[in-house]
Amino acid sequence: MGRGRDNELGAFLRARREAVKPADVGLPDGPRRRTPGLRRSELATVAGVSVEYLTRLEQGRDRNPSAQVLGTLADALRMTSEERLHLKHLSQAINGNVVLCPSAGQAPARTVRPTVRALLDRLEPAPAAVLNRLGEVLAHTTGYERLFGPLGLLDGDPPSVTRFVFVDRRARIAFPDWERVADEHAAALRFEAGVDDPYAAELVSELSFAAGEAFTERIAGPSAPPRLAPVERLAHPEAGELRLAREPLHLSDPDQRIMVYLPADAATSAALDRLTGRLPGALRAVNG
Numbered sequence: 001m002g003r004g005r006d007n008e009l010g011a012f013l014r015a016r017r018e019a020v021k022p023a024d025v026g027l028p029d030g031p032r033r034r035t036p037g038l039r040r041s042e043l044a045t046v047a048g049v050s051v052e053y054l055t056r057l058e059q060g061r062d063r064n065p066s067a068q069v070l071g072t073l074a075d076a077l078r079m080t081s082e083e084r085l086h087l088k089h090l091s092q093a094i095n096g097n098v099v100l101c102p103s104a105g106q107a108p109a110r111t112v113r114p115t116v117r118a119l120l121d122r123l124e125p126a127p128a129a130v131l132n133r134l135g136e137v138l139a140h141t142t143g144y145e146r147l148f149g150p151l152g153l154l155d156g157d158p159p160s161v162t163r164f165v166f167v168d169r170r171a172r173i174a175f176p177d178w179e180r181v182a183d184e185h186a187a188a189l190r191f192e193a194g195v196d197d198p199y200a201a202e203l204v205s206e207l208s209f210a211a212g213e214a215f216t217e218r219i220a221g222p223s224a225p226p227r228l229a230p231v232e233r234l235a236h237p238e239a240g241e242l243r244l245a246r247e248p249l250h251l252s253d254p255d256q257r258i259m260v261y262l263p264a265d266a267a268t269s270a271a272l273d274r275l276t277g278r279l280p281g282a283l284r285a286v287n288g
Contacts (some may be wrong), residue, residue, distance in 0.1 A: 005067060006265075007059070007060035008050065008090050008093070008222065008223055009060070009063070009065075009087075009091055010057055010058040010059055010060045011058075011091040011221075011222035011223075012086070012087065012090055012143070012222045012223060012224055013054075013057055013058055013073065013087075014058045014079075014222070015221065015222040016077045016083065016188055016224070017034070017037055017038050017040070017043050017058075017077060018036045018037035018038070018112070019036075019037055020038050020043075020078060021035050021037060021038075022038060023206050023215050023234055024078060025038070025042075025046050025076065025078070027042055038085060038151045040055060040058070041071075042182065043076055043077070043179045046076040047072045047073050047075075047076040048060055048072060049069060049072065049073070053100040065091060067205070070087055070091055070246065071138055072087065073087075074087055077205045080225070080249065083091065083224065083272075084227055085158070085166055085281055086191070086223070086224060088210060089234050090223075104189050106255070108132045108133055108134050108136065108255060109133075109138065109253060109255040109256050110132065110136070110138060110154075110158065111138070112130050112138050112139045112256070115118065116130060116139070116251060116256070116258070119258070120139055120140070120141050120258070121141075123258075123260060124141050124142060124143060124201070125141070125142070125143045125145075125272075125276040125278050126141065126143050126257055126261065126262060126274075127140075127141060127143040127146075127147040127148070127244075127260070127261040127263065128131075128141045128143070128144055128250075128259065128260040128270070129139065129141070129258070129259055130256055130257070130258055131161065131251075131256070131257055131258075131259060132255050132256055133192040133197075133200070133201060133255050134160065134162065134189070134192075134203055135160055135161045135162030135163075135185065135188065135217075136159065136160045136161075136162075136190065137153075137154065137158065137160065137161065138157045138158070138256065140154075142276070143272070143276050144261070144274045146276055147234075147236070147242075147261065147272070147275060149240055150236065150237050151170060151171075151174040151236070151237070152164070152168060152170045152174075153168075153171075153174075155168075161185065162185050162189055162203070162207070163203075163206075163207070165178075165181060165182055165185045166182065166207050166210070166211040166214065166215045167207065173235060174234060174235055174236075175232075175233070175234065175235070176233045176234075176235055176241070177229070177232070177233055178241075180229060181232070182214065182215075182218060184227070184228060185217060185226075186218035186221070187218075187221070187224060187227070188225035189203070189219065189227040190219060190221065190222075190223045190224075191224060191225055191226055195225040199204055204219055225263060228248070229247055230245065230264075231243050231244065231245055231264045232244045232245075232246055232261075236271070238274075238275065238276055239271040239272070239274065240271065242263070242266050242268045242272070243262070243263070243264040243267075243268045244261045244262065244263065244264055244268065245262045245263070245264040245286050246259060246261055246262075247259075247260045248260075262286045263286070
């Protein structure tokens with residue numbers, strides 16, 4: 001799954017440290033900063049640990065941090081609840097207490113329970129789809145087909161959002177913010193599939209060959225919960241530019257999730273109504 005996979009905990013801590021600005025923790029930026037985010041010494045001061053100990057954690061030389069230390073670091077790094085849970089799982093995985101991806105040894109789910117299909121029906125006319133851990137589209141609403149079908153996303157067998165983003169040239173037209181979208185999907189693959197998933201490894205090998213550095217540089221980063229931008233822009237061949245708010249719905253099967261798309265403004269609401277053939281106002285714009 002990429003470089004440094006034997007030190008997921010240290011890589012995750014370093015990535016979060018480099019993502020936090022000094023001002024976020026009440027420290028001055030200061031001149032001539034060569035390190036993105038916080039320096040080790042700054043994080044050590046805020047968290048109340050030694051620089052030497054933090055260095056050992058990040059380099060993987062100390063692989064048994066206490067829950068108290070992890071909690072202190074999570075506080076200092078302003079981690080979200082999802083990131084805190086991921087940090088805990090990484091620490092437990094080091095000691096063999098938990099498998100990062102419970103379904104990693106199993107084939108990716110490609111069937112959808114009747115109750116989940118019934119839920120999709122209730123979500124009409126909203127664009128919504130059931131995705132597995134590899135980003136394959138297992139089932140979708142009519143609204144999803146009318147939104148993404150003309151873009152070519154559903155052409156694969158099975159359709160795959162991840163493959164479409166990295167391999168299909170149409171994706172760079174469909175997503176005006178393609179660079180950020182690619183970041184999100186690489187992060188989702190790293191996080192959802194885990195480090196010992198042979199099916200994910202096969203997909204990574206395929207995309208590494210097909211997409212080159214556009215994929216390999218992204219998949220080599222540390223595992224972390226993907227951060228979705230509040231709004232995704234989509235250039236639709238029939239409806240023009242759309243602004244979509246996304247909401248992931250997690251299911252009891254850890255290998256599946258539902259992604260729902262809702263209009264983020266009035267213009268997108270009207271455009272989606274036209275696409276789905278619904279009366280105006282069927283999909284109301286949402287904010288935040």
